[in-house]
Amino acid sequence: MISPDLTNQFLAIVDSARWLDKKEQLFCYAYDAFVEESMPDAVIFPETTEEVSQILALASAHQLPVTARGAGTSVCGAPVPARHGLVICFSQMDRIIEINTKDRYIIVEPGVVNADVQAALAPDKFFFPPDPGSMDMSTIGGNIAQNAGGPRCLKYGVTLDYILGLEVVLASGKIITFGSKNIKDVTGYKLAALFCGSEGTLGLVTRAILKVVPLPETVKTIMATFNDLDDTATAVTDIIGSGILPAAMELMDQLTLNAIEDKAGLGLDRDAAGTLLIEVDGVAEACDKQIRQISQKLHANHAVHIQEAESAADRERLWTARRSAYGVFAKLAPDIISEDVTVPVSRVPEMVRRIIQITDKYKLKVGVLAHAGDGNMHPMIPADKSNAEEWERVMAAFDEIFRAAADLDGTLSGEHGIGLAKAKFLPLVMNQDTINFMKTIKQAVDPDGILNPGKFV
Amino acid sequence: MTAPPIQNCGKCGLCLSVCPVYQVLKQEQASPRARLQLIKAFEKKDLDASPLLKDLVSQCLMCGACKVVCPSGINHYGKFMDMREQLARSLPEPPAIRSLVYLLAKEYRLRMGAGLARFGQRLTPKFLADKYRIGNIPVHRFPTMNAAPFRQTLPDVIPARGIRRGRVIYFVGCATQYLFGDTGQATVDILSHLGYEVVVPKGLTCCGIPMMFHGARDRAALNMAANLTAMADAFDNGPCDAVIVDCTTCGAALKDEYPGLMDTLNRRPDPALSGRLDILPPDIHTRIAGKTRDILSFVHEHQTHLEMRPDLSPNKVIYHAPCHTRNSFNTAGTVTDLLATLPCFDYIPVRDTAACCGGGGTFFYEYPEIAAKMMAGKLCHARDADAQYWLTDCPVCRINLHGSLSEQDRLTVVHPVTLISRGLDA
Ligand SMILES: Cc1cc2nc3c(=O)[nH]c(=O)nc-3n(C[C@H](O)[C@H](O)[C@H](O)COP(=O)(O)OP(=O)(O)OC[C@H]3O[C@@H](n4cnc5c(N)ncnc54)[C@H](O)[C@@H]3O)c2cc1C
Ligand code: SF4
Ligand code: SF4
Numbered sequence: 001m002i003s004p005d006l007t008n009q010f011l012a013i014v015d016s017a018r019w020l021d022k023k024e025q026l027f028c029y030a031y032d033a034f035v036e037e038s039m040p041d042a043v044i045f046p047e048t049t050e051e052v053s054q055i056l057a058l059a060s061a062h063q064l065p066v067t068a069r070g071a072g073t074s075v076c077g078a079p080v081p082a083r084h085g086l087v088i089c090f091s092q093m094d095r096i097i098e099i100n101t102k103d104r105y106i107i108v109e110p111g112v113v114n115a116d117v118q119a120a121l122a123p124d125k126f127f128f129p130p131d132p133g134s135m136d137m138s139t140i141g142g143n144i145a146q147n148a149g150g151p152r153c154l155k156y157g158v159t160l161d162y163i164l165g166l167e168v169v170l171a172s173g174k175i176i177t178f179g180s181k182n183i184k185d186v187t188g189y190k191l192a193a194l195f196c197g198s199e200g201t202l203g204l205v206t207r208a209i210l211k212v213v214p215l216p217e218t219v220k221t222i223m224a225t226f227n228d229l230d231d232t233a234t235a236v237t238d239i240i241g242s243g244i245l246p247a248a249m250e251l252m253d254q255l256t257l258n259a260i261e262d263k264a265g266l267g268l269d270r271d272a273a274g275t276l277l278i279e280v281d282g283v284a285e286a287c288d289k290q291i292r293q294i295s296q297k298l299h300a301n302h303a304v305h306i307q308e309a310e311s312a313a314d315r316e317r318l319w320t321a322r323r324s325a326y327g328v329f330a331k332l333a334p335d336i337i338s339e340d341v342t343v344p345v346s347r348v349p350e351m352v353r354r355i356i357q358i359t360d361k362y363k364l365k366v367g368v369l370a371h372a373g374d375g376n377m378h379p380m381i382p383a384d385k386s387n388a389e390e391w392e393r394v395m396a397a398f399d400e401i402f403r404a405a406a407d408l409d410g411t412l413s414g415e416h417g418i419g420l421a422k423a424k425f426l427p428l429v430m431n432q433d434t435i436n437f438m439k440t441i442k443q444a445v446d447p448d449g450i451l452n453p454g455k456f457v
Numbered sequence: 458m459t460a461p462p463i464q465n466c467g468k469c470g471l472c473l474s475v476c477p478v479y480q481v482l483k484q485e486q487a488s489p490r491a492r493l494q495l496i497k498a499f500e501k502k503d504l505d506a507s508p509l510l511k512d513l514v515s516q517c518l519m520c521g522a523c524k525v526v527c528p529s530g531i532n533h534y535g536k537f538m539d540m541r542e543q544l545a546r547s548l549p550e551p552p553a554i555r556s557l558v559y560l561l562a563k564e565y566r567l568r569m570g571a572g573l574a575r576f577g578q579r580l581t582p583k584f585l586a587d588k589y590r591i592g593n594i595p596v597h598r599f600p601t602m603n604a605a606p607f608r609q610t611l612p613d614v615i616p617a618r619g620i621r622r623g624r625v626i627y628f629v630g631c632a633t634q635y636l637f638g639d640t641g642q643a644t645v646d647i648l649s650h651l652g653y654e655v656v657v658p659k660g661l662t663c664c665g666i667p668m669m670f671h672g673a674r675d676r677a678a679l680n681m682a683a684n685l686t687a688m689a690d691a692f693d694n695g696p697c698d699a700v701i702v703d704c705t706t707c708g709a710a711l712k713d714e715y716p717g718l719m720d721t722l723n724r725r726p727d728p729a730l731s732g733r734l735d736i737l738p739p740d741i742h743t744r745i746a747g748k749t750r751d752i753l754s755f756v757h758e759h760q761t762h763l764e765m766r767p768d769l770s771p772n773k774v775i776y777h778a779p780c781h782t783r784n785s786f787n788t789a790g791t792v793t794d795l796l797a798t799l800p801c802f803d804y805i806p807v808r809d810t811a812a813c814c815g816g817g818g819t820f821f822y823e824y825p826e827i828a829a830k831m832m833a834g835k836l837c838h839a840r841d842a843d844a845q846y847w848l849t850d851c852p853v854c855r856i857n858l859h860g861s862l863s864e865q866d867r868l869t870v871v872h873p874v875t876l877i878s879r880g881l882d883a
Binding site: 020022023024025027028029030031032033034045071072073089091092094111113115134136137138263323324325326327328329330331333334335336 | 465466467468469470471473474483484485486488491494495498503504507509510513527528529530
């Protein structure tokens with residue numbers, strides 16, 4: 001509970017339209033795209049760095065838990081206010097401050113939606129490579145806090161690779177800025193790496209200078225289908241292993257493909273056991289050459305059908321379908337858990353086999369979806385949380401999937417983050433000293449532990 | 458027994474990217490996802506009916522954009538309508554909305570109301586009218602009533618001209634009947650020009666969508682019964698190639714909402730309807746639904762039969778795509794294609810053709826600040842385009858667009874059929 005007196009102090013910082021504390025309103029900030037919920041006591045919408053600083057200073061003085069929120073599309077419970085308190089929602093702090101493609105950067109506030117950054121850059125024929133499936137709604141603040149990736153990160157890298165500088169408000173309300181407009185900058189610690197991926201536990205991002213790159217001259221997309229999922233996964237390893245680097249390489253199994261086809265009706269091959277969606281970009285000649293090389297590898301791995309998208313609209317349709325993959329699963333059962341264990345690409349076939357074995361063992365349905373080129377797997381299990389017995393099997397299966405990934409030199413999460421979902425599995429991939437080191441940093445930066453408490457540190 | 462399809466929001470958030478209300482307010486409680494969360498909390502009795510809950514649920518245009526994008530196949534419409542109906546039981550709609558629903562529920566009331574309004578419009582002194590606004594729209598920019606209700610000006614059957622190609626039923630909605638007779642006349646002219654005999658059944662009434670959206674589904678069902686009864690004879694007495702609507706919202710009622718409502722009523726019969734639905738020919742609702750076409754895509758499909766005057770000088774036009782054209786009929790592309798093809802148009806694409814204008818039935822009246830924000834960008838782009846006509850195929854959008862323009866703007870808002878019919882070769 002936030003006292004009336006404290007409420008009034010917050011209302012001295014923002015006007016009443018930017019302060020919510022009615023039960024009906026708070027219900028709408030209890031969730032993200034994960035399955036756990038927890039209600040905040042109030043929600044505040046800052047519009048300036050100054051306001052954020054004042055809000056945090058006040059929260060600190062009252063030891064009030066503070067959880068940042070962008071669009072609430074996290075799939076690990078990261079913006080869910082596990083310890084209640086205040087949610088600071090950045091959706092209204094959404095100005096694009098400067099677009100400078102000559103010097104190859106863009107400066108934005110944290111609430112700007114990823115797709116709006118892309119739209120702002122498009123006239124200059126530039127883009128911001130991180131392209132999470134949620135790009136039409138997720139915010140840059142959320143992308144930074146989760147170090148978001150996406151299909152084309154295979155070639156281009158993830159959000160962290162595109163942060164030139166940040167302005168961050170610390171728990172105390174102090175404002176720090178680091179990095180610069182320069183692509184090269186080794187002045188001091190690379191602090192962006194500390195805050196990017198910290199899931200709002202170390203500080204709140206209020207402004208970002210992002211690196212942008214020119215749009216490739218040509219983009220080509222092909223779709224290949226296989227009669228065997230193992231062949232599909234082996235084709236991935238084979239292509240990447242031979243030194244070809246497509247922009248994106250997505251794997252979908254039969255269950256996933258059919259779920260998508262039910263919604264989108266694109267005429268995808270429902271009988272295919274495995275499908276690869278591959279995109280290459282660059283100058284036209286290089287693209288053609290890459291497509292030829294890739295096709296050879298696909299054939300060598302028994303692809304039954306290879307088809308190239310004929311137009312930009314065609315391509316967009318395929319990617320829209322791919323982006324709907326998470327949502328279409330919600331039709332299969334009341335709840336869906338999607339994980340994102342990641343393994344070195346040579347271990348992809350083995351990991352796919354183990355996921356199938358494990359889910360078979362626990363008699364669960366599984367959809368295997370993967371940003372396969374970088375080994376980032378998204379096994380999705382539809383189930384019913386209210387069925388305790390089934391839910392126990394789901395948890396046991398994920399436990400084994402995490403262990404299998406660790407066993408294959410993999411890691412817990414490629415892009416979704418730890419949040420509420422996977423905190424207890426950290427010891428699988430980190431020793432206690434490493435976990436303690438993270439705690440030491442957290443302790444130093446946020447001594448009262450008010451920032452996103454109840455999460456992985 | 459087959460289990461009902463799972464209607465489960467996976468909270469993926471995709472609907473945030475298309476919801477016009479969320480896009481303006483940028484607060485989660487204004488999003489489709491949040492409305493579903495609130496409905497769930499209400500069903501689980503975690504939340505009671507309250508004015509705030511009602512407000513959060515009603516702050517919605519019922520535009521259907523969320524339903525189209527939702528990968529989980531949620532029927533937002535159905536859920537929102539159920540919820541509105543439940544809330545309306547303990548929390549009545551505001552008087553102005555109630556009287557609108559009351560008015561629309563019975564054709565004779567509408568007719569009387571229209572008579573009075575026509576009378577009133579002539580008498581309202583200009584200085585008084587200027588002071589009053591409905592939502593953001595000054596009273597003097599509201600449309601004037603048709604001199605006579607449109608259907609009264611028509612014979613029951615309008616013969617085909619030239620080669621006879623078929624027969625259609627024309628569902629004349631209330632906006633055309635009382636406000637925009639020009640749209641109706643143009644629609645009839647085009648259809649008969651194309652070689653179709655046009656039947657306008659007697660006894661049609663408001664499609665019922667306004668009642669459905671304001672929690673009065675029982676009244677909507679009575680209107681449905683009246684409309685299906687009115688159309689059944691014409692539909693079964695001769696081949697019917699299409700049931701034409703000039704308004705895609707009425708179209709959505711015939712095509713989607715009537716079958717949905719019939720299903721509900723089959724499961725939970727309403728005693729008030731006994732003797733009204735059981736007398737209908739079997740499956741008439743689904744057969745009519747299957748034939749329901751909007752006039753513009755009908756013209757698009759038959760454009761080779763359209764003979765336009767050779768001396769036409771094209772009108773510079775821009776287009777506003779109404780939500781039901783986009784989301785229920787999925788024909789916004791067909792319409793722009795038609796505008797780009799026909800010689801009566803010099804079509805200028807504007808960036809936000811598909812952005813919502815904030816009309817949304819009565820939304821522009823209930824939430825004028827939100828509606829104004831939605832309109833602001835559209836107005837700028839529309840003015841920049843330097844066109845003569847702003848075309849739209851929804852009467853509420855037409856009221857809202859015209860009402861938001863001012864005398865200085867030289868943009869005339871009409872239904873595309875008006876310009877098509879003017880260009881026909883007699
Ligand atoms: C359909 C779907 C597809 C997805 N696809 C991908 C994908 O391909 N790749 C991928 O990486 N992720 C994906 N995600 C996950 C999610 O979209 C990303 O993690 C995204 O970056 C979250 O952004 P958001 O604005 O929704 O943040 P939120 O979910 O609101 O918040 C996420 C975290 O960021 C913190 N935060 C938010 N703003 C700030 C700020 N200004 N300062 C500090 N911390 C802040 C929050 O406290 C929270 O811990 C997907 C999700 C969905 C639903
Ligand atoms: S798009 Fe559908 S599943 Fe996703 S949040 Fe919206 S309503 Fe829920
Ligand atoms: S119907 Fe339209 S306004 Fe209402 S929630 Fe859906 S997208 Fe938003």
